[in-house]
Amino acid sequence: MELLASADMPAGYRFLPDADDVASFVLGKSTWSILALTCHIEIFSQVHYRQSIEADDSLSPLFKDVFMYHWKEESQHAIINELEWMREDAKLGKPERDAAVDDLIALAAGVDGLVQIRAKEDAGYICEHVGRTLLHAEIADVQAAMLDAYRWQYIVSGVEEPRFRSLLGSVIDEEQGKRIFDALTPIMKPTLQRQTLPLV
Numbered sequence: 178m179e180l181l182a183s184a185d186m187p188a189g190y191r192f193l194p195d196a197d198d199v200a201s202f203v204l205g206k207s208t209w210s211i212l213a214l215t216c217h218i219e220i221f222s223q224v225h226y227r228q229s230i231e232a233d234d235s236l237s238p239l240f241k242d243v244f245m246y247h248w249k250e251e252s253q254h255a256i257i258n259e260l261e262w263m264r265e266d267a268k269l270g271k272p273e274r275d276a277a278v279d280d281l282i283a284l285a286a287g288v289d290g291l292v293q294i295r296a297k298e299d300a301g302y303i304c305e306h307v308g309r310t311l312l313h314a315e316i317a318d319v320q321a322a323m324l325d326a327y328r329w330q331y332i333v334s335g336v337e338e339p340r341f342r343s344l345l346g347s348v349i350d351e352e353q354g355k356r357i358f359d360a361l362t363p364i365m366k367p368t369l370q371r372q373t374l375p376l377v
């Protein structure tokens with residue numbers, strides 16, 4: 178990662194946070210919650226291809242092909258992952274699943290933490306290289322737009338996908354669903370408040 182950063186990225190761009198720290202945080206959680214998160218990731222990768230690449234005729238056919246083959250691979254991963262998640266679920270009783278739901282909420286908060294760090298870093302990078310001095314309100318808008326975009330890509334688009342919702346809904350009860358929903362609500366709300374300039 179560091180080598181890639183120094184070789185391929187313009188000066189001043191930083192990859193944060195440390196990948197090993199993220200891995201040990203994730204691997205400290207229960208198998209059920211990791212499989213749920215992985216399934217979510219497989220599904221949002223497919224949403225990304227379908228919504229932003231497949232339908233865009235202005236993209237290079239070669240570029241589209243690369244992502245189409247990646248999408249096909251992700252489809253296979255998603256099927257295998259679903260089976261593994263459901264198999265793991267069958268081993269759990271109510272108390273273990275309750276704890277696993279807590280883990281999933283912690284993982285979602287962890288992903289959001291990563292997304293917030295990345296959005297702030299990338300917004301700072303853009304503001305520094307945009308070629309003019311930005312007003313404080315403009316910098317805040319860039320940060321909010323990056324945060325909303327990253328949250329959409331890495332959290333919201335997967336959570337809203339019917340396949341993920343029905344899988345999750347099939348293994349949790351109403352109270353567990355409410356806990357997850359309550360934790361996700363602030364993350365799913367866009368932060369960018371567009372100001373309307375007064376007419377006079």
Ligand SMILES: [Fe+2]
Nearest residue numbers: 219250251254
């Ligand atoms: Fe995958």
